[in-house]
Each structure stands twice: as C-alpha cells, then as structure tokens.
Amino acid sequence: EVQLVESGGGLVQPGGSLRLSCAASGFSFKNYEMTWVRQAPGKGLEWLSYIGSSGNTIYYADSVKGRFTISRDNSKNSLYLHMNSLRAEDTAFYYCARKSILGDHFVDSWGQGTLVTVSS
Amino acid sequence: QSALTQPASVSGSPGQSVTISCTGTSSDVGAYNYVSWYQQNSGKAPKLLVYHVSDRPSGVSNRFSGSKSGNTASLTISGLQAEDEADYYCLSYTSSGTLWVFGGGTKLTVL
Numbered sequence A: 001e002v003q004l005v006e007s008g009g010g011l012v013q014p015g016g017s018l019r020l021s022c023a024a025s026g027f028s029f030k031n032y033e034m035t036w037v038r039q040a041p042g043k044g045l046e047w048l049s050y051i052g053s054s055g056n057t058i059y060y061a062d063s064v065k066g067r068f069t070i071s072r073d074n075s076k077n078s079l080y081l082h083m084n085s086l087r088a089e090d091t092a093f094y095y096c097a098r099k100s101i102l103g104d105h106f107v108d109s110w111g112q113g114t115l116v117t118v119s120s
Numbered sequence B: 001q002s003a004l005t006q007p008a009s010v011s012g013s014p015g016q017s018v019t020i021s022c023t024g025t026s027s028d029v030g031a032y033n034y035v036s037w038y039q040q041n042s043g044k045a046p047k048l049l050v051y052h053v054s055d056r057p058s059g060v061s062n063r064f065s066g067s068k069s070g071n072t073a074s075l076t077i078s079g080l081q082a083e084d085e086a087d088y089y090c091l092s093y094t095s096s097g098t099l100w101v102f103g104g105g106t107k108l109t110v111l
Helices: none
Strands: A004-005 A010-011 A018-025 A034-039 A045-051 A056-062 A070-071 A076-084 A091-097 A105-110 A114-118 B009-012 B017-025 B035-040 B047-050 B064-067 B072-077 B086-093 B099-100 B104-109
Touching: A004 A091, A010 B017, A018 A091, A018 A114, A034 A070, A034 A076, A034 A105, A045 A076, A045 B086, A045 B099, A056 A070, A056 B047, A076 B072, A105 B047, B009 B017, B009 B035, B017 B104, B035 B064, B047 B064, B072 B086
Parallel strands: A010 A114, B009 B104
Antiparallel strands: A004 A018, A018 A076, A034 A045, A034 A091, A045 A056, A070 A076, A091 A105, A091 A114, B017 B072, B035 B047, B035 B086, B064 B072, B086 B099, B086 B104
C-alpha cells in the first residue's frame, strides 16, 4: 500500500524557516516524480513545487519561488520542502503527493498533510 | 499563473446530474489533455476521480465522467448521491513556466 506521511509542520514566526519531510513507503520512491501542494484553511488547493525522480528537474509556483526549496533523498525514501522567509499567507496544510508514473500530469496518491501556521 | 476558473458552488438533487466546469487558457486546458479532477471531503486528502481529461482510475464509479471543449474541461456527476457532497478541483499542466495549476474549487451540495 502506498503511504506518504508528512511531518515537520508547526507554529513559526513571520520571517522564519521550517523544513517539511515526507516519508514514502509501499512503492519504489526513486522511480517517481513528486510534488508539494498546499491548502490554506477554508481555501482551495495550490500546487507549489515538483521534483523529478532523480532530483534534477525542479519547478516552483510563482508564489514560493525563491523562498521554498524542494529536495529528495532517494536513499531514505524521503521528500523535503525547505521553507524560508515565511509569511502569514503561507499558513496552510501542506500535502506531499506522488505524480503518476504513466507520463501524464496528475497526482495518484496523497499524504494526509501537515499544518504550518505562520504567526507571531 | 492564475488559478483555473471553476464555479464556487453547484447543487443538485439525488438522482440528478450536475456538471462542474474548469476554464483555463490556450496555455493549459486548451493545449493539452492533461486535465485531472479530484474530490475532497472535509478534513481529508483529495482523491483522484478523473485523469487525462476523461479516464477513470480503477475503483472510481462510472457516475463520474470528464470531457473537454476548447479551453474548458468539465466533470459530470450523474445519479447524484448524498455521499457525493464534497469539494471538487481540476488540475491542468501548463506551459506558462510553472508546471501545474489548480482550479479554485467547487463545492457540491446534494439537496
């Protein structure tokens, strides 16, 4: 069974930093492209970032470009999101998600999310 | 990159059909068949309903169907059931420089 478990969320002050982790199991992590998606409380889904299976190809949404960094460690079956210069508007549930291996562009598995709250 | 445009809410009675639209541009929905749809129940992670505009993963009811015309994709839910009450999101690949873009989401109410 595919499992994606996020961790690292919590309360952080504006301007602060946080690193989210996503532990993957139940599939061959090194073969899959991965993404991060967030959802502010009561709001819609927002795609944030993508990383290729080897980590060589990376994309970001404009809203986080220059502040967030996606990375992965295939030896640890883990995905990461390093978040700097956090703002109140970054408060959201952050989901780790697996991109389909079919060559299409969609998410076929989601984690349960971790909550990041940016507040003083 | 702006979010794809979805109606904020739709509603229907049990047994009826409803259609949720997802309007983009010639850089995303209109240019590629990389449109997918997700159902999200309150407090839960999203669930994949449709991919590649109209394909359904195994285990998803055939009451859910997708289509596309020009820059607008649509999700039709037939034979509405109370359990279909949820939020629905479309997602598209975009050539605008980022990679993906979501729709703003649609809340479905079953009357």
